[in-house]
Amino acid sequence: MKTLLWIQGLTCNGNTQSLLNAENPSFYELFSKIKLLYHPSISYREKIFSVLKKIKEEKVKLDILVVEGAITTDKNFCRIGNLSISEILDTLSKRADFIIAAGNCASYGNIPALYTKNKDIRGLQFKFTEKKGYFSPEFRTRSGYPVINIPGCPMHPAWFTQTVLAILENRKIILDDYNRPKELFMYLPHDGCIRNEYFEWKVESEEFGHKEGCLFYNLGCKGPMTHAPCNKILWNRISSKTRAGSPCLGCTEFNFPLRENYFETKKNIGIPEEVPLGVSKRAYITISGVAKTLKNERLLKKLEETE
Ligand code: SF4
Structure with missing residues (x-):
């Protein structure tokens, strides 16, 4: 069974709330097809450390990494224990076959990038119109895809579940210039x-x-x-x-x-x-x-x- 791990940067949790309301497949139906390794709102907090260790040592395969929320290298934000969000992301992005940016903050920076003085806050591969996200424009995951953006404030749960199902079924995902699946965002x-x-x-x-x-x-x-x-x-x-x-x-x-x-x-x-x-x-x-x-x-x- 493929695996999925969800982490959060600067976020209001809206995409998680949206996903919990998914229908056809529902949240529970989706996660009967894919193993959820960790989700900050659902898993107990300490679990992330053992999961990270196992992924780092390649004892557990990470198929899909989902990031909700904007990213910063400021180590005072979004910490889990001693680890900052950028340190967690650096570890996981090397191991993930696919990375999905869930919602507009993770995709393009959105409100956290606009309304805070910290200029370092951005989306995963974009900061608004520019390819100046946390990862370089050339960044690709192990599967050869860039970060797949499912924007929306919040994203619709079906946009997310359909993209995950496409990955599970090994279907090709065609992306537009802003890394959104064309099937949905055309x-x-x-x-x-x-x-x-x-x-x-x-x-x-x-x-x-x-x-x-x-x-x-x-x-x-x-x-x-x-x-x-x-x-x-x-x-x-x-x-x-x-x-x-x-x-x-x-x-x-x-x-x-x-x-x-x-x-x-x-x-x-x-x-x-x-x-x-x-x-x-x-x-x-x-x-x-x-x-x-x-x-x-x-x-x-x-x-x-x-x-
Ligand atoms: S018809 Fe088009 S422009 Fe008019 S309300 Fe609907 S979406 Fe908006």
């Missing part, structure tokens, strides 16, 4: 959003939580320029931010949370500063201008009032 939250018709006809949502309207034009939705399958693999199999009437914040992107005013669309002479991926500003202005002129009367009514 989609945008805009794909499958139930507000697409409103987007096409440029009907704006008036308030958060309303059933009607698109959240792109005023309320800051990043769905058309974020890589994440949030409207394909729903949260709790029920919903997503945009379905519930809250804009996509772009939390799977390498530049999260660098932007300001999450609930507002930045505009220049009435044109959103960021337009949907793959669309030129010129094409956007033409298309949205036409949509605004030709009204879809059905979409101007409350949904309950439509026939």
Whole structure:
């Protein structure tokens, strides 16, 4: 049976909480297929020392190392006994076949890297847009893969379990330029959003939580320029931010949370500063201008009032 070990850097524990809510496979079903060597929230603390020793001496094989949280070389942070997170990572990264960065902090640095004075805090192989993570851009694990990033604040549990299952089944994982599995992150939250018709006809949502309207034009939705399958693999199999009437914040992107005013669309002479991926500003202005002129009367009514 393959093995998995989970460690934490600077984190709020959100990805662990997310994983505990996994369904199909559930947390328990997943760990009936793979041996969990250590998890800081589940295992007793001292276990890490004996496990580390055995892995170091190659008495136990480490197939998958999961890192949750941003990393620092500051030895005062994230200690387990005498060991700092960077010392633990240095030992384990030499032995692991695969390393998965669980969540946006481990992937790109996220909030710990942005809001602390310590400039040394970063993701495993990236610091936001730059390949200036804890490991060099050339770093590869024993299997030949770079760190596999499963970003999100937090990550969706199914994104993680599907990636682990792909490893267990020896399936090839194709990664994008930011080391995210393409199978999952080639989609945008805009794909499958139930507000697409409103987007096409440029009907704006008036308030958060309303059933009607698109959240792109005023309320800051990043769905058309974020890589994440949030409207394909729903949260709790029920919903997503945009379905519930809250804009996509772009939390799977390498530049999260660098932007300001999450609930507002930045505009220049009435044109959103960021337009949907793959669309030129010129094409956007033409298309949205036409949509605004030709009204879809059905979409101007409350949904309950439509026939
Ligand atoms: S709410 Fe966001 S994701 Fe949904 S259609 Fe509008 S822009 Fe796209």
